[in-house]
Amino acid sequence: MNKKNSLFVLIGIFLICTRFWISIGSVHIDITNDIVGYILIFIGMKDLKSLNSRFKKGMILSVAGLISAVLSQYLISRDWPSSPETMYSIAIGISVVFAIYFTYYYTEALIMEARIQEKNAVTRNYQITWLLLSAGIFIHYFAFKASTTVYSILVEALIIVITIYYCFSVFSTSKQLYED
Known part of the structure; x- marks a missing residue:
């Protein structure tokens, strides 16, 4: 395990957990594209x-x-002729499910690696940090289903802060696991 691999994963997690949308008519484009994140x-x-x-x-x-x-x-x-908002909700729902599911397995993989290396203290707070992240992602989904309001902008800002906290926490505390 090395820092470079972890950085790629954490940058990808940041991209899949945050949403910066540009809407042009009925077409929505995600600047923090999940495709780039998953790559x-x-x-x-x-x-x-x-x-x-x-x-x-x-x-x-x-x-x-x-x-x-x-x-x-x-x-x-x-450009869906009948119900573009339904397809928009389905697409975001798919993204939310995979973001939560992947971050769970990544967090659990780090915890398992710490147990294997007998460094359990390194990952002591990972489950709580992941819980905050997944709750934020889930709430974020409902904020984006609603129209753009002050509430949805605040939730978006909150998820950015939580995602940065998760990524920073995982990266900084797991440095001990990177020793090859």
């Missing part, structure tokens, strides 16, 4: 998959997440 996650996970079974599941989820991100982007970018 970075895949690059980071390909070397980690041999460390434990949860990293291997995370690798599989990164591929499934990439496929779902492509599907979501198609659903969002296509």
Whole structure:
């Protein structure tokens, strides 16, 4: 395990957990594109998959997440004649499910790696940090289903802060696991 792989994964997690949308008519474009996020996650996970079974599941989820991100982007970018908001909600829902699912397995993989290396103290707060992140992602989904309001902007700012906290926390506390 090394810092470079972890950085790719954490940058990818930041991209899949945050949403910066530009709307042009009925077409919505995500600047922090999940496709780029999952590509970075895949690059980071390909070397980690041999460390434990949860990293291997995370690798599989990164591929499934990439496929779902492509599907979501198609659903969002296509001009649907009947109900574009329904497709928009479905696409974001797919992204939310894979973001929560992948971050769970990545967090659990780090915890398992700490147990294997007998460094449990390193990952002591990871589950609580992940719980904050997943709750924020879930709330973020409902904020984006609603129209853009002060509430949705505040929730978006909150999820950015939580995501940065999660990524920073995981990166800074797991430096002890990077020793090869």
